[in-house]
Amino acid sequence: DAKTTQPTSMDCAEGRAANLPCNHSTISGNEYVYWYRQIHSQGPQYIIHGLKNNETNEMASLIITEDRKSSTLILPHATLRDTAVYYCIVRFLYGGATNKLIFGTGTLLAVQP
Amino acid sequence: ETGVTQTPRHLVMGMTNKKSLKCEQHLGHNAMYWYKQSAKKPLELMFVYNFKEQTENNSVPSRFSPECPNSSHLFLHLHTLQPEDSALYLCASSQDSRADTQYFGPGTRLTVL
Numbered sequence: 001d002a003k004t005t006q007p008t009s010m011d012c013a014e015g016r017a018a019n020l021p022c023n024h025s026t027i028s029g030n031e032y033v034y035w036y037r038q039i040h041s042q043g044p045q046y047i048i049h050g051l052k053n054n055e056t057n058e059m060a061s062l063i064i065t066e067d068r069k070s071s072t073l074i075l076p077h078a079t080l081r082d083t084a085v086y087y088c089i090v091r092f093l094y095g096g097a098t099n100k101l102i103f104g105t106g107t108l109l110a111v112q113p
Numbered sequence: 114e115t116g117v118t119q120t121p122r123h124l125v126m127g128m129t130n131k132k133s134l135k136c137e138q139h140l141g142h143n144a145m146y147w148y149k150q151s152a153k154k155p156l157e158l159m160f161v162y163n164f165k166e167q168t169e170n171n172s173v174p175s176r177f178s179p180e181c182p183n184s185s186h187l188f189l190h191l192h193t194l195q196p197e198d199s200a201l202y203l204c205a206s207s208q209d210s211r212a213d214t215q216y217f218g219p220g221t222r223l224t225v226l
Binding site for chain 1: 117155156158169201203204205213214215216217218219220222
């Protein structure tokens with residue numbers, strides 16, 4: 001799986017949009033971009049994933065650049081409960097018996113009141 | 114909330130003890146996973162079971178012994194652990210081992226004295 005690079009930490013004011021960047025410059029054409037988050041002392045939680053097109057669900061939006069070398073996760077109105085470590089993972093689907101999630105160190109998003 | 118439960122949530126054990134961690138998923142999934150998360154380290158995949166068969170063992174020491182009696186239950190049997198095995202142990206499930214989304218339990222915080 002392609003390696004991803006994320007900032008170690010970010011701050012965001014409550015109620016504002018949180019934009020979390022991720023670089024994946026070696027991504028291949030059939031690798032998806034996944035985002036999970038982990039609130040302190042809990043298990044990771046799936047947020048969203050995409051291949052080429054931008055995606056939106058009830059939690060967040062995912063913007064993938066045209067060359068697919070980077071992406072941004074957007075939380076439109078961050079709340080204190082969004083404080084967590086956010087993981088960007090690049091993953092090849094259906095390529096083998098098991099699709100592994102390779103977690104990096106992620107970005108610690110601190111939402112400030 | 115996620116449909117994956119883990120017990121106990123916290124466990125303290127001595128190096129000579131034998132204990133077991135339990136995971137149960139209520140999502141009708143066929144794949145289950147054990148991950149280890151040590152302090153300040155990324156999540157590490159330990160084992161994968163797909164339709165009750167072990168498909169991945171990520172070079173885990175034999176003092177960790179998984180058991181998957183059916184698709185809904187996963188155990189991790191522990192014996193003669195070391196203090197460095199202290200970590201958060203997370204269970205996850207997915208539709209099958211090639212599925213795109215994994216759902217995590219809350220984890221068991223293990224301390225080995």
